[in-house]
Amino acid sequence: MTMAEPRPLTASPAAPTRPVYEIARLSKTYARNMLTALTDVNLTLHKGEFVSVVGSSGCGKSTLLKIMAGLMPPTTGRVVLEGKPVTGPRADIGMMFQQATLLPWKTTVENIVLPIEIREGRAAAKAAHPRALELLKLVGLGDFANVYPGELSGGMAQRASICRMLIANPAVLLLDEPFSALDELTRDFMNMELQRICAEQQSTAFLVTHSLAEAVILSDRILVMKPRPGRIVEEIVIDLPRPRTLEMINTPRFGQIVAHIRDLLGKEAFQ
Amino acid sequence: MTAKPELMGDPNKDTVWVEHVALIDRIPRWLAMLALAVIVIGIWDLATARMNWVSPIILPSPGETLDDLIFVGKNLVTGGYMLDALWTTTRTVFWAFLIAASVGFSLGVLVGETKFGERAVMPYLVAIDTMPKVAFAPLFIAWLGFDIASKVALAAFIATFPIIVSTAAGFYAASENERMLFKAMGASRWQTLIRLKLPTGLPYIFTGLKIASVGVMAGAITGEFLGGGKGFGALIRESASMLDTPRVFSLILYLSLLGLALFFLVAWVQRRLVFWNKADRPGGVG
Numbered sequence A: 001m002t003m004a005e006p007r008p009l010t011a012s013p014a015a016p017t018r019p020v021y022e023i024a025r026l027s028k029t030y031a032r033n034m035l036t037a038l039t040d041v042n043l044t045l046h047k048g049e050f051v052s053v054v055g056s057s058g059c060g061k062s063t064l065l066k067i068m069a070g071l072m073p074p075t076t077g078r079v080v081l082e083g084k085p086v087t088g089p090r091a092d093i094g095m096m097f098q099q100a101t102l103l104p105w106k107t108t109v110e111n112i113v114l115p116i117e118i119r120e121g122r123a124a125a126k127a128a129h130p131r132a133l134e135l136l137k138l139v140g141l142g143d144f145a146n147v148y149p150g151e152l153s154g155g156m157a158q159r160a161s162i163c164r165m166l167i168a169n170p171a172v173l174l175l176d177e178p179f180s181a182l183d184e185l186t187r188d189f190m191n192m193e194l195q196r197i198c199a200e201q202q203s204t205a206f207l208v209t210h211s212l213a214e215a216v217i218l219s220d221r222i223l224v225m226k227p228r229p230g231r232i233v234e235e236i237v238i239d240l241p242r243p244r245t246l247e248m249i250n251t252p253r254f255g256q257i258v259a260h261i262r263d264l265l266g267k268e269a270f271q
Numbered sequence B: 001m002t003a004k005p006e007l008m009g010d011p012n013k014d015t016v017w018v019e020h021v022a023l024i025d026r027i028p029r030w031l032a033m034l035a036l037a038v039i040v041i042g043i044w045d046l047a048t049a050r051m052n053w054v055s056p057i058i059l060p061s062p063g064e065t066l067d068d069l070i071f072v073g074k075n076l077v078t079g080g081y082m083l084d085a086l087w088t089t090t091r092t093v094f095w096a097f098l099i100a101a102s103v104g105f106s107l108g109v110l111v112g113e114t115k116f117g118e119r120a121v122m123p124y125l126v127a128i129d130t131m132p133k134v135a136f137a138p139l140f141i142a143w144l145g146f147d148i149a150s151k152v153a154l155a156a157f158i159a160t161f162p163i164i165v166s167t168a169a170g171f172y173a174a175s176e177n178e179r180m181l182f183k184a185m186g187a188s189r190w191q192t193l194i195r196l197k198l199p200t201g202l203p204y205i206f207t208g209l210k211i212a213s214v215g216v217m218a219g220a221i222t223g224e225f226l227g228g229g230k231g232f233g234a235l236i237r238e239s240a241s242m243l244d245t246p247r248v249f250s251l252i253l254y255l256s257l258l259g260l261a262l263f264f265l266v267a268w269v270q271r272r273l274v275f276w277n278k279a280d281r282p283g284g285v286g
């Protein structure tokens, strides 16, 4: 059990550990409509760090994430994961979407080893079953390995998709509003689960979210984006101690940070 | 005004609501169906055998029809000439369904999966689909003769289009998220096709196959009406031309058994194959 010890209140982003993901001078212009979705984006994710990006709808968050996942080429810039430029989808990138997207004709455990089945074939997928069962236990779904997704609740399905993301031991986790389809109570619970899992796996994670509270409670740093053209306008270091708890939402520090971000984004961004 | 105290609701007592279920809601389905059949056959019997409102040439009585059903049934069971006719039609339907399924599926994949199919092939298919396909029957007869080949061709021609459309729709059915998931896993186009789009599309494809199983029957019988031959359709036409209405009735009834058999065969295969799609089957997993 390695619980992260509380960090110093003024941790500087450059201080922690080695860089995992580096993006420099990234820009993206969609050729279809000549729309500049991103301009001059620079960011570095360090090993074990949890970074969120917030911003109003249409400011380019999903575009950034898709480029980082290798699903879409950038127009210009450097996109480097673990020292190698990202030119397409890679096994060391784990992704999670708003919907769990489990295949209904595969059992939970078969869904979890799907990335291995696609990359390395059925035999390798079979061999990965023990690891999948371990992960299922980690997210509290140990008894649901051989159940079809139709019998899982929304929260359980998302937990299974966390396992699928983790199965290949990715170097970085990319999360695009992963829990926004869940009800608020489940969502809070899943956020705490995500924190625990990331701490246990020492994951490097990058989260896109619409919820300021979610970003603050989970992140070491928050990047604030503004639209037209999409760019990062500020980086906020969250100095709340770890492990975070839901009670921290009621602390004055939490309120200050949220108020500060809301101020930055302007009133029109969130209603 | 005086009201009963229990209806007013004594604040110190719990109120009890008694829901009355109407008698009609408590009748089981089989009983309701039986009742309707008895009523319809009763009126039918009254109009024909009892009161003679309708001439037996136009509408035979239930008794006559039953007699004929038994006669045709015996002929079928003892391997008479009607069994040969039924066998001919069954073969026609079988081959037509097989051809429609394979051609329809292939064209459906072409249209659903490739830009060329979508842009170039689809408009022609839509154009052909809007034509009354039965009008092609004389052509098929001219090309393929009066044997079963021309009937197979007509039946397959009619049944192919619903399969094309449903297969193409099925291959489109995978969601944006699922496609992105497969892309992010580095899946090849072939892997995405086989592991994602085909299974996702199966319920659609089976819907098309069910429609086709009905179409193939209609096509085979139409072909036999127009092109003669030795099938059940020819028997029906002959009986009708001799004003043997009870025979027409019982032949149609036996023919519908063939159609039902094909339909339920498709439905059965679907239940085996698409075990996860429980939405349309409250029964449970097959």
Ligand SMILES: Nc1ncnc2c1ncn2[C@@H]1O[C@H](COP(=O)(O)OP(=O)(O)OP(=O)(O)O)[C@@H](O)[C@H]1O
Residues within 6 Å of the ligand: A030, A032, A033, A035, A037, A055, A056, A057, A058, A059, A060, A061, A062, A063, A064
């Ligand atoms: N495939 C595309 N082609 C052209 N323009 C696009 C495409 N995808 C997104 N855009 C545009 O790029 C901009 C950024 O879109 P993006 O989806 O990245 O925003 P977002 O921050 O994720 O928004 P949301 O919070 O609503 O998810 C938007 O103006 C959008 O209209």
Ligand SMILES: [Mg+2]
Residues within 6 Å of the ligand: A061, A062, A063
């Ligand atoms: Mg988005």
